[in-house]
Amino acid sequence: MNEVSIVAPDGGEVIELGPARMRILEDGATTAHRLGIGEITLAPRSEGPPQHRHAEHDEGFYVVAGTVRFTVGEAVHDAPPGTLVMVPPGVPHTFANPGDQPVVMINTFTPDLYVQYFRDLRDLVADGRRPIAQASAEVMVRYATTPATDHA
Numbered sequence: 235m236n237e238v239s240i241v242a243p244d245g246g247e248v249i250e251l252g253p254a255r256m257r258i259l260e261d262g263a264t265t266a267h268r269l270g271i272g273e274i275t276l277a278p279r280s281e282g283p284p285q286h287r288h289a290e291h292d293e294g295f296y297v298v299a300g301t302v303r304f305t306v307g308e309a310v311h312d313a314p315p316g317t318l319v320m321v322p323p324g325v326p327h328t329f330a331n332p333g334d335q336p337v338v339m340i341n342t343f344t345p346d347l348y349v350q351y352f353r354d355l356r357d358l359v360a361d362g363r364r365p366i367a368q369a370s371a372e373v374m375v376r377y378a379t380t381p382a383t384d385h386a
Contacts (some may be wrong), residue, residue, distance in 0.1 A: 239264040246273070249356045252366045253280035253331075262346030270346030274339045276302075276331040283370050285328040288321070289378040292344045295319040295329065300337030303330045307382075326382030351377045 239260060247258040253276060260271040274295075276282060285305060295302070297317045304311045304319055306327050313319060321327045331337045343349060351373055358369040371381050 237264070249352045251352070251355060251359070253277035254282065256341075256352045258349060258352065259340075260346075261349045265346065267346045268344065270343040270349035272341045272343075272349065272352070273298075274337075274341050276300075276329075276337045276339075278331060278334050278336060280331045282329040282331075283374075284367060285326050285382040286374055286379050287326050287382050288323050288348065289380070290323060290345075291347045291378075292323065292342075293321045293327075293348065294340075294342035294344075295321075296340040296342075298338040298340060300331060300335050301333055302337050302339060303332050305329070326384075348377050348379070351379070 241259045247261070249256045249258070255275040257273040257275075258270075259273060260269060262268070262270050295304070295313075295318070297313045297315050297319075299315055301315075302313045302317075304313055304327065306321075306325060311319075354373045354376065355366070355369055358364060358373060359366050374380065
């Protein structure tokens with residue numbers, strides 16, 4: 235592909251998932267699926283997904299605003315703005331917002347495999363009959379991702 239993708243501040247595909255909002259900035263279409271990028275906003279005092287492991291992609295988080303609490307296995311790390319967290323395949327991880335202000339992170343997926351997870355999760359919980367946490371575990375397995383129950 236020889237075209238540049240430019241996403242304006244109010245652009246991108248927005249997916250609302252309870253206390254989390256994912257704005258897809260690059261779904262892999264411009265990068266030949268080598269890279270996906272999203273912007274995650276997590277409401278105050280909110281949990282992220284269940285702790286999980288990806289088998290086929292690296293995931294990155296760059297904290298733009300707020301302080302994010304990352305749990306990696308049994309270790310807990312508070313990440314203020316300007317922090318980069320890179321998670322290689324196989325490492326159990328999750329995140330949360332323990333604070334009183336929203337957090338904003340830039341989220342990367344290499345390759346872009348996991349971008350579709352957010353769309354599928356949105357579609358699965360759209361009728362309101364299935365809790366996001368339950369649906370999340372169901373959808374993760376479609377994208378070579380499994381819950382890390384040994385650290386939950």
